Amino acid sequence: MLPLDTVRASGGGLNRKKAMNVSLQALKSAGVEGVMVDVWWGLVEKERPGSTTGAATPSSWRWPPGMASKSRPIPLPGWVVEEIDRDQDLAYTDQWGRRNYEYVSLGCDTLPVLKGRSPVQCYADFMRAFRDHFAAYLGSTIVEIQVGMGPAGELRYPSYPEMNGTWRFPGIGAFQCYDKYMIGSLKAAAEAAGKPEWGHGGPSDAGNYNNWPEDTSFFRRDGGWSGPYGEFFLSWYSQLLLDHGERILDRASAIFRELPAVKISVKVAGIHWHYGTRSHAPELTAGYYNTRERDGYLPIARMLARYGAIFNFTCVEMKDYEQPGDAQCGPEKLVRQVAQAASKAGVALAGENALPRYDEGAHEQILQTAAKGGGGGGGEMMCAFTYLRMNPDLFQSDNWRRFVSFVRKMAEGREPHRCLEQVEREAEIFVTTTGLPMETAVALTRQ
Template identity: 60%
Template sequence: MAECAASKSGVPVFVMMPLDTVKPCCGSGLNHRKTMARDLAALQSAGVEGIMVDVWWGIVEGEEPGMYNFDGYMKLVGMARDARLKVQAVMSFHQCGGNVGDTVNIPLPQWVVEEMDKDQDLAYTDQWGRRSYEYVSLGCDDMPVLQGRTPVQCYTDFMTAFRDHFAAFLGSTIIEIQVGMGPAGELRYPSYPESEETWKFPGIGAFQCYDKYMLSNLATAAATAGNPDWGLGGPTDAGDYNSCPDDTDFFRQDGGGWGTEYGQFFMSWYSRMLLEHGDRVLSGAASVFGHAPGVHLSAKVAGIHWHYGTESHAPELTAGYYNTQHRDGYLPIARVLGRHGAVLNFTCVEMRDHEQPQDALCQPECLVRQVAAAAREAGVGIAGENALPRYDEAAHDQVVATAQEEQMVAFTYLRMGPDLFQAENWSRFAMFVKRMSDAGSSPPRSRQKTTEDDAVSVQG
């Protein structure tokens, strides 16, 4: 990532393209094409480094396995090159629709959906039997359940086809491959789905380990631990999607099940499964792009900041991040990324603690500092995004300060569209980009010493 950050001083700013930039129907055309060249030129004139675009699995390989249509993306990358902009390409192996900010619906490839219809245990499943079609369950990562291929093979084949198709642009125009590894492209479980109003902020979410593949693995882990009864399922006292931590026996602060021997076993297993998934998918990505000069890998980690002020950090636990008041759950993730040379891309960089609902005990600033510290400890770069569209100076101030303090290697702005180009918003945005270009001109905040508790949690 150092090379892409070095092309401009300070912290380079990228801008996310609209979710429907490439037409879902055929993958060959671009939406907003009449204004695209003008908008890209405006970004370049403002000092923006480049754009980020979702390369949707459901569009490119939507009709038939092994048949890839990158035509629309080829047109976009060509336009970015002509505008002298770099490209962050997101390998989006998830469904669009059902998460914060999703304005269009792009399902998984039709042939994948058909396989999931035939075997619904390919879908993440909660304790009430609700199936999620956002992303194929990691429980079957190594099983040939998708017409003779494993899901990880499908992801690796997709990335190989992308590399071969865009070989002429790699390292010059395309300088980053962000590897999607879960819902919303984030390395996590689909624990807080907004579709059909299943979950609403600030609910704690729900564990996603009830498909037969996950349950089989859990049973094996429990037997190995000498407690086969622990392998029958996840905690039954963890509330529902919209519970608060203290409404549940498992997450409550005073003697909650999360702190028991069983709770520690389950959370260790649940988070380890996610880490191993990340390692498998990134291994495939590194095998494909590892020898492409000037191209860097990144992975996105969700900014789950609500109930961060509690002991259990329940929403992080249900998402697969074993992070509590007594345990660092982000250092293991950063180390997985470090093994593959990937940058850690983190959200909610624009948020301030005092802006959030106080009863939800949100602490986005503390969370960002913790994740950035984990990235430093693991020796990986930290990049950022804003979680929600913001055009105000207060949000810009927070991003600039955080980018400076945490020595971010890049920042990606959510998102290009009519609102961004409104006169006042555009003026503030252009000033923000200039400020980011100066963000590395003074010494960053010195790293704080690790407390005794932190040292214990890092070792754990």
């Protein structure tokens, strides 16, 4: 992944062009096959609807852009924010009335609330403009498009917002279903179920962002999540997220259908904290109806499989024992479950690391997970791995040496025919005979 500030927030254009060129050459020489960069809706269609501006022409790299609509460091387009200011129910809303401007609420996906267009129409027009602008590069330079599905580009609700200290790890988060559009959908679902009293909002006993499951009546061991109301609410909440993903993928599939060499991928968040509890509360508030009694990732995998999309999952570098024990984190178990769901649905699985890591322990965990389908034989070998992220720290001498060795071991793992110790020795020789890393690190730190 390229740095988040690769593109200037004001006026677009690349930051540190010379440093970027040096950095890319260093990565290429190390064996990296491509880079991923965010294509910000807030820059491309910044001024007014339909005013898409040209982005930088890519080089001869494999370049899978993530078409995400993220708020940091670049917010939604100004004209979208104006519409949300006029009708604040276009923003995700929690039970305390806090609004989140990071992504337009999926409750109004199909309604013409953005100057005569629906949010899904806006996303489709954005993808279509991207396709037309980069037509000459699609399938050769640009080989994968990660379609933004929600906050940080991920298919989820913004249930754990870190801005302003609202949420802190390992809090359970909060349901995001209190804008009028989501409430309208909930009321209709409750009436259809013959339980109109269930249609007034989410569970009132689900605690707040920084509670733990056992602090709440709803998420505790035998809480409301496992009862009839809990099953109704969580089914509705998670199904709306799946429906949103289906709508976006349907448009993306149609727009890029004539480009078989371009893969579409979707990112799903690796919410591993409190995974060891019965309710899996943080996953539930994010929209993944995954509990000890129910697989919440198989429906997502099957939805992606219908469109031939890649299931991109994070936290691949994490080990269970590295996490706070009292939070019952289970990143390894979670990755295995997702790998098994992907295998069962017949969808390709790709991975990312959740946090910047430069140590051999994290690299080894990634190697094992990528090669063994979730680290425990849970599925097929991962089809790709994206490393987070290119920055000055990566090019520091020891980090760079370990990274080069890691990249080459990943390549060997795909077609193993040589001793990995030999690969490591060759990486060591490569690093000692090139002067790129320090030059690159210094260049990246200069504005």
